[in-house]
Amino acid sequence: MSSWTPNPASIPPGLHFVATPIGAARDITLKALDILAGADVLAAEDTRTLRHLMEIHGVPLNGRPVLAYHDHNGDQMRPRLIEALKAGKSVAYASEAGTPLVADPGYQLARAAIDEGLTVLAAPGPSAVLCALSVSGLPTDRFFFAGFLPPKSAARKSVLRELAQVPASLIFYESPRRIEACLRDMIDSLGTDRQAALCRELTKRFEEVTRGTLAELAESVAGRDIKGEIVLVIDRAVPVAADAATVEEALRHALKTQSSKDASAQVAEAFGLPRRDVYQLALSLEGRD
Numbered sequence: 001m002s003s004w005t006p007n008p009a010s011i012p013p014g015l016h017f018v019a020t021p022i023g024a025a026r027d028i029t030l031k032a033l034d035i036l037a038g039a040d041v042l043a044a045e046d047t048r049t050l051r052h053l054m055e056i057h058g059v060p061l062n063g064r065p066v067l068a069y070h071d072h073n074g075d076q077m078r079p080r081l082i083e084a085l086k087a088g089k090s091v092a093y094a095s096e097a098g099t100p101l102v103a104d105p106g107y108q109l110a111r112a113a114i115d116e117g118l119t120v121l122a123a124p125g126p127s128a129v130l131c132a133l134s135v136s137g138l139p140t141d142r143f144f145f146a147g148f149l150p151p152k153s154a155a156r157k158s159v160l161r162e163l164a165q166v167p168a169s170l171i172f173y174e175s176p177r178r179i180e181a182c183l184r185d186m187i188d189s190l191g192t193d194r195q196a197a198l199c200r201e202l203t204k205r206f207e208e209v210t211r212g213t214l215a216e217l218a219e220s221v222a223g224r225d226i227k228g229e230i231v232l233v234i235d236r237a238v239p240v241a242a243d244a245a246t247v248e249e250a251l252r253h254a255l256k257t258q259s260s261k262d263a264s265a266q267v268a269e270a271f272g273l274p275r276r277d278v279y280q281l282a283l284s285l286e287g288r289d
Contacts, residue, residue: 019125023203039092136197142168160189
């Protein structure tokens with residue numbers, strides 16, 4: 001039981017997105033507890049998880065409704081929550097774990113409230129994305145969160161190829177059932193030597209962070225019965241120094257399926273070259289062919 005006591009200040013009307021712990025119950029913020037204690041209506045991706053969290057911290061329900069809001073009932077539940085907001089009530093929405101709207105069904109609720117001119121507020125707190133980035137040991141100045149990759153290998157590789165040259169650390173959520181196959185596809189699409197960190201069960205009892213190349217991570221999980229939530233953080237690609245022949249070959253290949261503008265943009269980003277120069281080369285190549 002925590003020593004938290006409610007803040008007597010009232011919770012303002014509006015939609016409050018409340019970040020909840022990703023593992024350790026004590027990671028909840030005092031502001032989040034105040035909102036959960038004072039909001040007129042409570043909504044959650046998983047009502048059992050929210051009720052349990054409130055019980056741990058001694059937050060009373062006092063007869064308030066706790067409504068389920070998730071991917072399967074959003075169309076039916078959104079109008080009810082919007083009507084409560086229009087009536088001047090405060091509505092707190094909590095994801096099952098972490099920050100709402102990050103790989104979470106809250107986006108459409110936020111969009112609906114904003115479209116109605118209603119107040120939308122956030123109580124910041126735990127985030128698996130930022131937690132993994134912090135412990136990964138990889139660059140944090142730029143990062144790209146890509147959520148869950150497609151479950152099928154062909155589609156997964158296609159997405160990975162699109163992200164291969166993004167100049168930022170890449171962050172993914174992944175299922176323990178697919179982690180071996182996912183790492184194999186990452187090796188095929190991103191290369192064996194790309195530095196990465198596999199973060200499992202962050203903030204929980206069996207927290208584990210494995211750092212190394214993608215090849216080393218794939219070896220570390222091979223044959224293991226992996227359990228728990230996984231976040232993968234992958235370093236950006238090392239800039240490729242290419243000669244003129246290599247750039248021209250890459251551009252010719254890209255022009256087979258893309259316009260001059262798109263092909264030149266892709267090649268320029270891949271080799272760290274000025275886009276205007278590559279575009280002029282693309283026009284020249286098209287004129288010759």
